[in-house]
Amino acid sequence: MRRTHIKWIPILLAAIFFAYQYFSSEKFVNPETGRKSHVGLSVEQESALGLQGYREVLDQSQTINSGPEFEMVRRVATRLAKATGPAGSGFDWQESLIRDKQVNAFCLPGGKIVVYTGILPVAENEAALATVLGHEMAHATSRHGAQRVLQQNLTQTALTGIAVSLSDMDYNNQRAVMGALGAGAQFGVLMPFGREHESEADHVGLIYMARAGYDPQESIRFWERMEQGGGAQPPEFLSSHPSHGHRIQQLQSWMPQALEEYRKAVQN
Numbered sequence: 001m002r003r004t005h006i007k008w009i010p011i012l013l014a015a016i017f018f019a020y021q022y023f024s025s026e027k028f029v030n031p032e033t034g035r036k037s038h039v040g041l042s043v044e045q046e047s048a049l050g051l052q053g054y055r056e057v058l059d060q061s062q063t064i065n066s067g068p069e070f071e072m073v074r075r076v077a078t079r080l081a082k083a084t085g086p087a088g089s090g091f092d093w094q095e096s097l098i099r100d101k102q103v104n105a106f107c108l109p110g111g112k113i114v115v116y117t118g119i120l121p122v123a124e125n126e127a128a129l130a131t132v133l134g135h136e137m138a139h140a141t142s143r144h145g146a147q148r149v150l151q152q153n154l155t156q157t158a159l160t161g162i163a164v165s166l167s168d169m170d171y172n173n174q175r176a177v178m179g180a181l182g183a184g185a186q187f188g189v190l191m192p193f194g195r196e197h198e199s200e201a202d203h204v205g206l207i208y209m210a211r212a213g214y215d216p217q218e219s220i221r222f223w224e225r226m227e228q229g230g231g232a233q234p235p236e237f238l239s240s241h242p243s244h245g246h247r248i249q250q251l252q253s254w255m256p257q258a259l260e261e262y263r264k265a266v267q268n
Contacts, residue, residue, distance in 0.1 A: 007165045008165065010161050011165045014157055015161065017161075018158060026038065026042065030200065032142075033203060038147070039143050039147050040146055041146040041149050046110060047092075049108075050112050054112035061100065063096050063099075064117070076212075079213065081093040081111070081137070083208045083212040087142075093113070094111065094112050097115050097117065098116050100118055101116070109146070113133065128221070130209040131223075134209040137208060142197070142200055202250060202251060203250070209258075215262060216255060216261075220248055223251065224248065
């Protein structure tokens, strides 16, 4: 019977490289939440990738450059950009409206915003659109993309070290072990990490919309509409996003802070 020997040197080398990747990476503190994190890209790298992705999307899409819907998107984005404060002050904010049935919008690093017309009927009004765009812009100002890059790099380093250490194992057994570890990393590390980012973007986006003079309570009504019309969702632990119900609960818990920001905004 063949004995399987675990090679410890690859695991040790992977651990050293893992530690180097983490501790040599740039530290970032979210100015709105105070959460500390490490990022795997510089601001310049993020912005360059964001601009490249933005151009690729626009090249493949039908953009709308005038009309009331376009003006609403521009108006909301402009007000929110001012509300991001120092976190977004260095961004070259741009917004585009794309004719597409997707119920979606996103903001790439560096402040490149894309809104699909399919989300406008669900939003119904400017404050609800501010809920969506505030959330997406918060992903960019919170540098979630750069955090995910580091997280994925660290995960890959760990899995590579383990794979090399098990190279003497029977192929089928090795594949089963690595499959289990990959699933564990996905559901135990990467998806919870994604849900944390989504919740932080909800929180920061809520502050942005309130600071921009949009009633933050509209965020609750927007997510209630999403919950009613979005169909069945997978269990939260199988998703990189919180459930709609969980989002609503969290937004309600942050509402006193948001209402205080809103009160200051409307008084000015």
